[in-house]
Amino acid sequence: xxxxxxxNTITDAVIDQMSGTPDPRFNEVMTALVRHLHAFARExxxxxxxxxxxxxxxxxxGQQCTPHRQEFVLLSDTLGLSSLVNALHDRRASDxxxxxxxxxxxxxxxxxxxKLGETIIxxxxxxxxxxxxxxxxxxxxxxxxxxxxxWEPDETGNYxxxxxxxxxxxxxxxxxxxxxxxxxxxxxxxxxxxxxxxxPVGDMIRAQRRHGYRPxxxxxxxxxxxxxxxxxxxxxxxxxxxxxDTVFGVSDSLVISVNPKDPNSPLPGRPxxxxxxxxxxxxxxxxxxxxxxxxxxxxxxxAH
Amino acid sequence: xxxxxxxNTITDAVIDQMSGTPDPRFNEVMTALVRHLHAFARExxxxxxxxxxxxxxxxxxGQQCTPHRQEFVLLSDTLGLSSLVNALHDRRASDxxxxxxxxxxxxxxxxxxxKLGETIIxxxxxxxxxxxxxxxxxxxxxxxxxxxxxWEPDETGNYxxxxxxxxxxxxxxxxxxxxxxxxxxxxxxxxxxxxxxxxPVGDMIRAQRRHGYRPxxxxxxxxxxxxxxxxxxxxxxxxxxxxxDTVFGVSDSLVISVNPKDPNSPLPGRPxxxxxxxxxxxxxxxxxxxxxxxxxxxxxxxAH
Numbered sequence: 001x002x003x004x005x006x007x008n009t010i011t012d013a014v015i016d017q018m019s020g021t022p023d024p025r026f027n028e029v030m031t032a033l034v035r036h037l038h039a040f041a042r043e044x045x046x047x048x049x050x051x052x053x054x055x056x057x058x059x060x061x062g063q064q065c066t067p068h069r070q071e072f073v074l075l076s077d078t079l080g081l082s083s084l085v086n087a088l089h090d091r092r093a094s095d096x097x098x099x100x101x102x103x104x105x106x107x108x109x110x111x112x113x114x115k116l117g118e119t120i121i122x123x124x125x126x127x128x129x130x131x132x133x134x135x136x137x138x139x140x141x142x143x144x145x146x147x148x149x150x151w152e153p154d155e156t157g158n159y160x161x162x163x164x165x166x167x168x169x170x171x172x173x174x175x176x177x178x179x180x181x182x183x184x185x186x187x188x189x190x191x192x193x194x195x196x197x198x199x200p201v202g203d204m205i206r207a208q209r210r211h212g213y214r215p216x217x218x219x220x221x222x223x224x225x226x227x228x229x230x231x232x233x234x235x236x237x238x239x240x241x242x243x244x245d246t247v248f249g250v251s252d253s254l255v256i257s258v259n260p261k262d263p264n265s266p267l268p269g270r271p272x273x274x275x276x277x278x279x280x281x282x283x284x285x286x287x288x289x290x291x292x293x294x295x296x297x298x299x300x301x302x303a304h
Numbered sequence: 305x306x307x308x309x310x311x312n313t314i315t316d317a318v319i320d321q322m323s324g325t326p327d328p329r330f331n332e333v334m335t336a337l338v339r340h341l342h343a344f345a346r347e348x349x350x351x352x353x354x355x356x357x358x359x360x361x362x363x364x365x366g367q368q369c370t371p372h373r374q375e376f377v378l379l380s381d382t383l384g385l386s387s388l389v390n391a392l393h394d395r396r397a398s399d400x401x402x403x404x405x406x407x408x409x410x411x412x413x414x415x416x417x418x419k420l421g422e423t424i425i426x427x428x429x430x431x432x433x434x435x436x437x438x439x440x441x442x443x444x445x446x447x448x449x450x451x452x453x454x455w456e457p458d459e460t461g462n463y464x465x466x467x468x469x470x471x472x473x474x475x476x477x478x479x480x481x482x483x484x485x486x487x488x489x490x491x492x493x494x495x496x497x498x499x500x501x502x503x504p505v506g507d508m509i510r511a512q513r514r515h516g517y518r519p520x521x522x523x524x525x526x527x528x529x530x531x532x533x534x535x536x537x538x539x540x541x542x543x544x545x546x547x548x549d550t551v552f553g554v555s556d557s558l559v560i561s562v563n564p565k566d567p568n569s570p571l572p573g574r575p576x577x578x579x580x581x582x583x584x585x586x587x588x589x590x591x592x593x594x595x596x597x598x599x600x601x602x603x604x605x606x607a608h
Binding site: 002003004005006007010011013014017018020021022023026027028029030032033034036037038039040041042043044045046047048050051055058059060061062063065070072073076079080081082083084085087088089091092207208209210237242243244246248250251252253255 | 306307308309310311314315317318321322324325326327330331332333334336337338340341342343344345346347348349350351352354355359362363364365366367369374376377380383384385386387388389391392393395396511512513514539541546547548550552554555556557559
C-alpha cells in the first residue's frame with residue numbers, strides 16, 4: 001500500500017519516518033519542529049516562489065558566516081529567538097536571579113585580568129563612568145571572589161574587534177569581586193550601534209523598515225563556583241532605541257541610569273552606574289546550564 | 305516605558321517591530337513564521353545548548369552549498385517541506401491535474417531534443433523499457449505538441465551529472481508530443497538511489513536511523529502554452545522503499561508498473577511503462593505558477 005501524500009497527510013508521514021530516532025529528546029524536538037514548520041507553510045499557503053526565496057536567503061545566511069561573523073546568530077537575534085531562549089533559560093533556574101541578555105558576537109575569552117577600581121579603557125576617549133555594585137546569591141548574600149567579565153563598544157559604537165588589530169584590546173576586563181561580593185571599575189559611558197547591515201539579515205531588516213540599532217549597553221558575564229553562569233547586559237535609560245532594540249535584548253529590569261554624583265560610589269566624584277547582580281544556584285542538570293551565546297570561530301571549526 | 309520581555313511577551317514585541325513592513329505578503333509570512341518559530345521553542349522548552357546545536361547545523365548546511373549542490377533544498381526535502389509546498393501548489397490549480405513531485409537537483413535545461421520513439425540512452429546498460437502515454441487537458445483532450453522533458457539515473461543509481469564529464473549527456477531528452485498529445489520514447493527501467501549522505505543532512509538522517517534511499521523513479525517536466533507547467537516523477541511499484549521515500553516524493557497516483565508485454569505500446573514487443581499526464585489550465589496569477597524546484601548554481605549566483 002502506497003500512502004496518499006497531500007498537504008494534510010505529509011506531516012504524519014514525516015513524523016512516522018523519524019519515529020525510529022534512538023535519542024528521545026532529539027525525536028521530541030524534531031517532531032515538534034516538523035509540526036510547526038508544516039503548520040506555518042499551510043497557514044500562509046506558501047508558494048513555490050516563496051519557498052525558493054527562503055532557500056536562497058538561508059543559503060546566503062550560511063555563506064556569510066566566517067570565523068569572525070555569525071549571520072545565523074544574527075538572524076536568530078533579529079527574529080527574537082535568542083531572546084526567547086534566554087527567557088526560557090531564566091525560567092528554568094531554581095532561584096529568581098538577574099535576567100539574561102544576549103552574549104552577542106564580540107566576547108573574547110582572553111580579556112585582561114584587572115584589579116578592582118582599575119579602568120578598562122586603553123584607547124577610547126568617551127566620557128568616563130564608574131560601574132559598581134554587588135554580586136549576591138538569591139538570599140542577597142554577597143558572593144565572595146565572583147568573576148566579573150565586562151566588555152563594551154567605544155564612543156563610536158565599535159568594539160575593539162571591529163576597529164583595531166585583534167591583538168589590541170580595549171574596553172574589556174576581568175575582575176574578582178571582593179570578600180563581600182563588591183565589584184567596581186572604570187569604563188566609558190555605554191554607546192549604541194547598528195547591527196551588521198551588509199549581509200542578508202541586513203536586507204531583511206531594511207525590507208521590514210526596521211532601524212537596525214541596538215541601544216547603548218555594556219556586557220557582563222558573572223560566574224562563581226556553585227552558581228549558574230549569568231550572561232547579561234545593562235542598558236542605558238533614555239536611549240532613543242531603548243524600547244526598539246533590533247535584537248530584543250532589553251528588559252525593564254536591566255535598564256540603568258548614570259548618576260552624575262553618587263555619594264555611595266566607591267570612587268566618588270565621578271559619574272557612576274550602580275547595579276547589583278543576583279546569581280541563581282548551579283543547575284542540577286546540564287540541560288539547565290549552557291551559555292546562551294556563541295563564539296563564531298568555534299562554530300565554523302566544528303561545522304561539518 | 306520599557307517593555308518587560310519574557311517568554312510570552314517576546315513574540316508580540318517582534319511582530320510589533322516588523323509591523324511597518326511595506327509589502328503586506330512579506331509581513332504576513334514573517335509574522336506567521338515568528339509565531340510558529342516561537343511556539344516551537346516554547347513547546348519543547350528549547351535549551352541554550354540545543355539552540356547552539358541548531359545554529360551549528362544550519363551554518364554547516366549553508367556552507368555545504370555549492371553551484372552543484374543545494375544542501376538546504378535537501379534539508380527541506382527530508383523534512384517533507386518540499387513535498388508539502390508541492391501539495392499546496394497542486395491544490396491551487398484551477399483543474400484537477402497530475403500531481404507534482406520533486407524536481408531534485410539533477411535537472412538540466414540543455415538536454416537534447418529527440419524524435420518520438422528515440423532512445424535517451426547514450427551510455428547506460430540497464431534493462432531497456434518503453435515509456436508512453438498521452439498528455440491531455442482536464443477534459444481528457446490531447447494537448448498537441450506538448451513539450452516532454454525527461455531524465456533518470458543509470459543502472460547504478462547515478463545521474464550523468466554525478467558520473468561523467470558534464471559535457472557527456474546520458475538518460476535525458478526532450479520530446480514533442482504528436483498532434484493528439486501522444487508521447488513515447490525508450491530508456492532504462494528506473495533505479496533507486498541514496499541521497500547525498502556526506503553532509504550535515506546525512507548526519508541528521510543517520511541520527512534518525514532513516515535509510516536515506518529514494519525508490520526507483522524517472523523525472524518529467526511537461527509544458528504547453530496555456531497550461532501550467534507540470535514538474536513530476538513516476539515511481540516503480542514494488543520498490544523496497546516505495547512507501548519510505550527519504551524525501552516524500554511518492555504519492556499513490558504516481559506509481560507505475562512495467563508491463564513485460566503491452567499490446568497497446570507504440571513500440572510493441574518490449575517491456576513498457578504507460579502513463580497519461582493531465583495538465584491544469586495556466587494559472588491566472590504569478591503566485592499560482594512558479595516551478596517547484598531549483599538550480600543550485602543559480603542560487604549561489606544570486607546569493608548575497
